[in-house]
Amino acid sequence: LGANQFILKSIANYHLPFRKKPPLKFPTQKFLECLSTKVSPEMTQMVKDLKCKGILEKPLASDPGFFSKMFLIKKPDGGLRPIFDLKALNTFVATKHFYLISQLVKISEARRSPDRQVRSLFVSITGVLRPASKIMIAGWVRSAFKLAKIDASPGSIRSAVASRRWLDNRPVQEILDRGNWKCLETFSKHYCKEISNPVNSVASDLLYDNFKTV
Incomplete structure (x- = not known):
């Protein structure tokens, strides 16, 4: 109810697969009184609107059917949405x-x-x-670092790999290619920093405390 024409056309001619036939009843006055929904101005107006749109039709007395209660729920925009309670059908529907x-x-x-x-x-x-992109692989690597309680961005991981290759005396061009850097200036300007080891300094357990940037 209340769906746009695209959804209505998409589900047209489809039906629910039933394991067995649900109980169908004749719409006698006594039976309908048992299913009567709480009377309210909002419900009365909603039923009138549904009848005007042709969504609700008066059933034939000789045609048995499955009947259920109807209730209203509030929408985010403040309006009301009519809902038919079809929970009783669940036991008869063949779900995959x-x-x-x-x-x-x-x-x-x-x-x-x-x-x-x-x-x-x-x-x-x-x-x-x-193939998986470099950005996607970097995200996987970052996830592995996060599991180890290490918060590092893919960019800093790339820098660490480049530094390791530099210490391993790998060619600069290979470092650039692996890091997807376009030119040597990118590496020398942003990642290659000159450091010095102060004379007569006390060694520290932390590696970066043993050096200072020039």
Whole structure:
């Protein structure tokens, strides 16, 4: 109720699969009195609006059906939304169990076949297969650091890796390529800092206390 035309067209001609036929009753006056909803001006107006829109129709006395109560809930904008209480139907509806992992394995089986020679870390169900981006991998690395109670951004992790390679005497161009830096000035300006070891200083357990920036 209250759905736009797109939703109404999308669900048109669909039905609920029932395990067994729900109990259908004739709309006798006595039965309808048992289902009577609490009278209120808001409910009365809502029923009138639904009848004017053709959503509610008067049932035929000879046509049995499933009947339920109706109630109103408030919407965020202050309006009211009519709701039919169809909980009693749940015991008769055949609900499908969702096995998402097994479905994913089945659907992606063709995409993971040896003939395709997929080299991606993750295989999507649809679309073009693409390797994980550097930003995504950096996020995974950061998550691992966070689990170790270390709060570090992907950028600082990249800097630490570059510093380690510099100490290992790796070529500068290799460091730039691994860090996705475009030019040597980026590394020398922002990441390569000259330090000195003060003479006659007392050694500290903290490495950065043993040096000072020039």
